[in-house]
Amino acid sequence: MSANDRPLAQQTPTYDSAFLKACRREPVPHTPVWFMRQAGRSLPEYLKVREGIPMLDSCMRPELVTEITLQPVRRHKVDAAIYFSDIVVPLKAIGVDLDIKPGVGPVVAEPIRRREDLERLRDLTPDDIPYVTEAIGMLTGELGSTPLIGFAGAPFTLASYLVEGGPSRNHENTKALMYGDPGLWADLLDRLAEITAAFLKVQIEAGASAVQLFDSWVGALAPADYRRSVMPASSKVFDAVASYGVPRIHFGVGTGELLGLMGEAGADVVGVDWRVPLDEAARRVGPGKALQGNLDPAVLFAPREAVEAQTRRVLDAAAGLEGHVFNLGHGVLPTTDPDALTRLVEYVHTRTAR
Ligand code: 1CP
Numbered sequence: 001m002s003a004n005d006r007p008l009a010q011q012t013p014t015y016d017s018a019f020l021k022a023c024r025r026e027p028v029p030h031t032p033v034w035f036m037r038q039a040g041r042s043l044p045e046y047l048k049v050r051e052g053i054p055m056l057d058s059c060m061r062p063e064l065v066t067e068i069t070l071q072p073v074r075r076h077k078v079d080a081a082i083y084f085s086d087i088v089v090p091l092k093a094i095g096v097d098l099d100i101k102p103g104v105g106p107v108v109a110e111p112i113r114r115r116e117d118l119e120r121l122r123d124l125t126p127d128d129i130p131y132v133t134e135a136i137g138m139l140t141g142e143l144g145s146t147p148l149i150g151f152a153g154a155p156f157t158l159a160s161y162l163v164e165g166g167p168s169r170n171h172e173n174t175k176a177l178m179y180g181d182p183g184l185w186a187d188l189l190d191r192l193a194e195i196t197a198a199f200l201k202v203q204i205e206a207g208a209s210a211v212q213l214f215d216s217w218v219g220a221l222a223p224a225d226y227r228r229s230v231m232p233a234s235s236k237v238f239d240a241v242a243s244y245g246v247p248r249i250h251f252g253v254g255t256g257e258l259l260g261l262m263g264e265a266g267a268d269v270v271g272v273d274w275r276v277p278l279d280e281a282a283r284r285v286g287p288g289k290a291l292q293g294n295l296d297p298a299v300l301f302a303p304r305e306a307v308e309a310q311t312r313r314v315l316d317a318a319a320g321l322e323g324h325v326f327n328l329g330h331g332v333l334p335t336t337d338p339d340a341l342t343r344l345v346e347y348v349h350t351r352t353a354r
Pocket of ligand 1: 037055082087088100104105106151168216
């Protein structure tokens with residue numbers, strides 16, 4: 001079938017990209033590569049354009065967002081761009097009093113812990129985030145056939161910041177609420193699912209070719225708790241965007257025991273951190289889903305030969321998968337040598353060329 005005979009949805013310039021093909025579990029010319037946190041502090045050109053501009057302000061400037069999103073695509077020749085933003089942007093947009101503090105992360109002025117606090121979580125509408133629509137419009141024009149990944153924080157991970165008031169190691173207040181007041185917890189996650197779904201819809205309608213739901217901290221939970229207290233809200237997000245037909249990626253850290261459930265929640269692609277080899281991850285996730293991952297980001301600090309040896313381990317474990325998107329097992333660490341990332345993209349492309 002020639003490109004022009006296809007349904008309209010398949011005539012987008014990104015449809016035949018290696019990244020989207022791998023997400024759809026179709027044959028690829030080479031294994032596609034992108035990196036979580038590929039834009040940001042590892043790049044000198046990022047530090048330069050961000051100078052003096054607070055993180056949240058920079059997320060609301062479409063021209064700056066476009067430049068920062070394109071930087072790693074130009075430099076590393078990755079197979080996909082990820083929209084430059086942060087998981088707390090939709091919360092800020094509905095008026096939650098929060099900031100991103102340098103060297104700390106998101107900090108919430110008044111944590112959410114009681115029923116009346118839920119009133120602060122109103123619906124998100126496209127009018128709340130005109131800068132997202134504008135930036136993605138600019139980006140898709142510049143990116144051509146390179147897909148843009150939209151993203152959002154998953155309800156559990158967003159709740160962890162809202163309930164703790166900031167980054168947390170043990171998530172004790174979050175878990176206290178989850179176990180202590182299951183009714184309020186369910187309502188909080190349901191509210192966050194609505195906001196998250198609205199945020200993803202805006203990105204897809206503006207032109208994002210895929211979406212990733214970051215449930216970064218959900219690995220703190222046991223499977224039974226995940227199934228009961230988190231999965232309904234994450235499923236609601238995936239269901240809400242299913243009809244667009246764009247691949248939905250689901251990622252968390254330390255989620256080895258949750259991989260099957262995270263796939264079941266509704267993802268097309270399951271992201272895997274470095275703790276579980278991809279062949280084992282595929283057994284846990286089951287058929288019908290692609291996998292994304294999973295080189296340990298710290299490996300990039302080792303000499304080139306060691307990086308290549310560890311990359312071969314990842315690719316060998318991925319050899320039998322239905323679809324594989326190469327990525328790190330979590331975000332690029334801030335002091336990573338950018339040249340090591342560029343070399344890694346080239347290595348994966350060359351090694352997997354078919
Ligand atoms: O001032 C700065 O430069 C602050 C650093 C920074 C950056 C560059 C933060 C604060 N967020 C971001 C951008 C960002 N956040 C992206 C950019 C796009 C890309 O990947 O290239 C993305 C995808 C995120 C998503 C995000 N924010 C996640 C999920 C991804 C992950 O790493 O697990 C999480 C958990 C956050 C919260 C957050 N925002 C910023 C920090 C330092 C943190 C983590 C804080 C913590 O440890 O809890």
